[in-house]
Amino acid sequence: MVDGQQRRAHIADAVLRLAARDGLHAVSLRAVAAEAELNIGSVRHYFDSQHDLMRFAMRATIDRVTARLVERRETTDPIGRLRPDELADRLTGFLAELLPLDERRRTETTVLVEFLLAARADPGLADLAGEAIRGTVTLARRVLDALARTGAFAGDPDVEAPRLAALLDGLAFRAVLRPEITTGEECLAVLRAHLRQLTRTG
Amino acid sequence: MVDGQQRRAHIADAVLRLAARDGLHAVSLRAVAAEAELNIGSVRHYFDSQHDLMRFAMRATIDRVTARLVERRETTDPIGRLRPDELADRLTGFLAELLPLDERRRTETTVLVEFLLAARADPGLADLAGEAIRGTVTLARRVLDALARTGAFAGDPDVEAPRLAALLDGLAFRAVLRPEITTGEECLAVLRAHLRQLTRTG
DNA sequence: AAATTGGTATCACGAGTGTGCTAGAAAAGT
């Protein structure tokens, strides 16, 4: 007996690799089967339709990123008294989980952008897209809370959270599209500057 | 004799409408012909290949947005002495040209996002994508210059320009994907807050 | 008036797509 969960994950991985490399439009059943080194019939055994496969892959990506953030959620806990700049740098590293700074994060971010855009015209993915888009704001809110808890920040969260969320998604988007223009170092520098400035305003 | 330029623009319009409504993957020669109420043969008469058509449409979109910005470029000229906040609001309106705040801008922004992502796996569009991505930073630089010229801002342009660019693209991206989450008002509020804060920092 | 170009309209081909369907092999349950 084969491990069904593991097989599905393996297939989803093929989808992610393919989508990140060649774009979502290149993700066909046949291409996925080839990439996963499986037969088309096998792929279809684990996923009833192409749509199921896509949804599963998108779900998996969101969960994967979320899991990383949860793993590191203690980063936002104010252990001890840190200097504001130190706290800002700490949170920069935390939020950098959403930026394409290495192979893994690049794949995840790229695929998410692809899926989000696809969801625009595909009602079957609308809920997942909403989840992801809201997720960034939620995360931003959490980080701002962490700043506020140390008294280093006292701005209006209803403006600052969307602002930080847009900045994050914008950096990710630009770095995904043209890494040689919006480099990883630049992303970090910008994000760090933003968080540091927030600590100076409140 | 038919006006070739006009016909090409008409066809490109059909591409934009289609791409904005159903996504780029739905833009086939047949769909474009139907949308433009032309015969496939006619479309093919004006464009040698599908790739030519795509390139032309992307080029047209970039030019259209650029033209709007050039039309309003005097907005960045410091006529008279404005209060910093007034200047910030003025520049907010200027940069809002890149945000999907009405039908026209929504179409343009959406299509641009679609094309940018498509360019990731299509070397034939790479130069246009680079142009667009660089364009946002250039624009950001111009706005920061305008701020600096009035002495209201003295930050580091090498950080602030990419930051503003990422914020702009992030707002546009999010508002294109989920307008009910990242609304037009929120975009404006965030952008205004950002520019106002810049005037207070320097 | 004849010839050339510009524009419109179709057909046909090969390639690629998702999916319905069938069937053999392998493993698990009885």
Add this chain to the structure above:
DNA sequence: ACTTTTCTAGCACACTCGTGATACCAATTT
């Protein structure tokens, strides 16, 4: 040992796609 489920493998159908090729009409040129 037999049956049933799981898995793998592949055929075939209907569809869409871009494009080559062809033909016909209209306007302009010669």
